[in-house]
Amino acid sequence: MSSATLAISQEQARSRGPALDTLTLILSLSILLLGLVMVTSASITIAGHEGDPFAYLERQLMLVLGGVALATLAFTIPMRRLEQLALPLLLVAAAMLLLVLVPGFGHVVNGSRRWLRFAGINFQVSEAARVLTLIYIASYAVRFESALRSGLSGLARPIALLSVMALLLLLEPDFGAATVLFVTGFGVLYLAGARLRYVLAMVLAAGGSMVLLVIFSSYRMRRMTTFLDPWADPFKSGFQLTQSLIAIGRGELFGVGLGASVQKLFYLPEAHTDFLFAVLAEELGLFGVALTLGLFLALSWRAFVIARRAYEAGQKFPSYIASGFGLWLGVQACINIGVNMGVLPTKGLTLPLMSYGRSSLIVTLAWLGLVLRVHHETVRGTRRNAREMRV
Numbered sequence: 001m002s003s004a005t006l007a008i009s010q011e012q013a014r015s016r017g018p019a020l021d022t023l024t025l026i027l028s029l030s031i032l033l034l035g036l037v038m039v040t041s042a043s044i045t046i047a048g049h050e051g052d053p054f055a056y057l058e059r060q061l062m063l064v065l066g067g068v069a070l071a072t073l074a075f076t077i078p079m080r081r082l083e084q085l086a087l088p089l090l091l092v093a094a095a096m097l098l099l100v101l102v103p104g105f106g107h108v109v110n111g112s113r114r115w116l117r118f119a120g121i122n123f124q125v126s127e128a129a130r131v132l133t134l135i136y137i138a139s140y141a142v143r144f145e146s147a148l149r150s151g152l153s154g155l156a157r158p159i160a161l162l163s164v165m166a167l168l169l170l171l172e173p174d175f176g177a178a179t180v181l182f183v184t185g186f187g188v189l190y191l192a193g194a195r196l197r198y199v200l201a202m203v204l205a206a207g208g209s210m211v212l213l214v215i216f217s218s219y220r221m222r223r224m225t226t227f228l229d230p231w232a233d234p235f236k237s238g239f240q241l242t243q244s245l246i247a248i249g250r251g252e253l254f255g256v257g258l259g260a261s262v263q264k265l266f267y268l269p270e271a272h273t274d275f276l277f278a279v280l281a282e283e284l285g286l287f288g289v290a291l292t293l294g295l296f297l298a299l300s301w302r303a304f305v306i307a308r309r310a311y312e313a314g315q316k317f318p319s320y321i322a323s324g325f326g327l328w329l330g331v332q333a334c335i336n337i338g339v340n341m342g343v344l345p346t347k348g349l350t351l352p353l354m355s356y357g358r359s360s361l362i363v364t365l366a367w368l369g370l371v372l373r374v375h376h377e378t379v380r381g382t383r384r385n386a387r388e389m390r391v
Contacts, residue, residue, distance in 0.1 A: 018075070019379035020372060021306065027299040028353065028368055034292065035276075035354030036060055042264050042279040043272035043356065056272055056356055063358055067365030074369030079318040079377055082370070086139035090161075093132035096125040097168035106172075112348075114172045124359035126169055126177040130184070131367055133165050134328070137185050138320035141192030145316075149193040158189060159202050176347030180332050182206050187327040188320055230342065243268040244275050244340050247282040255285030272356045274348060277340040293337075296352075300330040303371055310378045318374040325371050
């Protein structure tokens with residue numbers, strides 16, 4: 001066999017195998033491992049009182065394995081096929097958001113009807129519904145690109161869809177999920193070519209609607225006033241936020257040491273879920289905070305790099321899928337960290353890939369599998385074009 005033939009055979013073998021983005025895998029694995037360590041540390045006291053100090057670690061590991069299996073399945077789905085399924089998937093998302101509101105189907109936790117119960121396991125439907133909605137938005141941006149770029153009418157239809165889905169989320173109520181869906185959806189539409197002035201007008205209109213929802217909702221108004229001055233009532237409405245701020249303040253430069261947090265000892269509610277970042281800041285200090293922010297920033301940036309390469313290769317729908325992941329990851333991480341630091345009202349959103357939580361972790365890993373699929377198809381398409389040009 002000649003050297004030229006051997007080189008062609010090796011290149012064909014590589015093109016048939018999966019093209020995985022090593023940097024994305026390393027960044028994701030780093031965040032997952034850091035999350036496992038912090039979930040263990042934040043939950044070990046409460047889990048110890050339940051009989052097994054490592055119970056939450058064991059559950060989180062099982063969730064990671066399940067999420068990796070789902071990510072592997074998502075990786076096998078061709079982007080063209082996913083684009084064809086965009087409308088049925090949107091209908092599934094709407095059906096889930098409607099079903100969770102039906103008494104007897106929707107499971108209530110802490111006053112919110114956000115979960116469906118399957119085989120004794122609660123699943124938060126908003127996590128999956130947001131991804132399925134954004135898949136449809138990406139598909140719409142490709143099919144109606146000229147209308148989206150030409151004026152307001154092309155932008156009004158997806159905004160109306162986002163409004164309906166956000167309304168269903170608000171009925172649960174899940175104000176945080178609705179906010180993230182709106183911001184990410186607007187971002188994808190802007191990247192797809194919607195005119196900036198129309199996007200800004202819609203953002204202002206949506207923002208005004210959110211403000212009205214806060215003003216006319218006593219529950220949300222209490223959250224807002226607590227956020228503005230948590231020390232006014234530090235033992236009741238402001239307790240969670242003040243304890244989070246105390247934890248972050250105690251961390252200083254290098255933290256009090258892994259496992260040495262005091263605030264997680266029944267002072268800080270939801271320490272292993274929504275307020276995991278506060279425990280991380282207390283135990284690892286500014287160094288740990290900077291590391292965590294750097295990892296999220298790098299993973300979000302990498303998703304945009306994958307999206308840009310896909311767009312340059314003419315794969316617009318995959319590009320918007322990867323962009324949506326990068327936007328969502330950055331927005332939700334910023335909101336969670338902002339809530340922990342007291343610069344944003346409490347939203348009940350997890351820290352992606354790190355906080356303890358079934359639905360969030362599994363759905364995030366599945367979406368990550370789609371991003372890896374985008375990279376795979378871009379690389380494979382580039383190699384195929386290169387071979388055709390040589391021939």
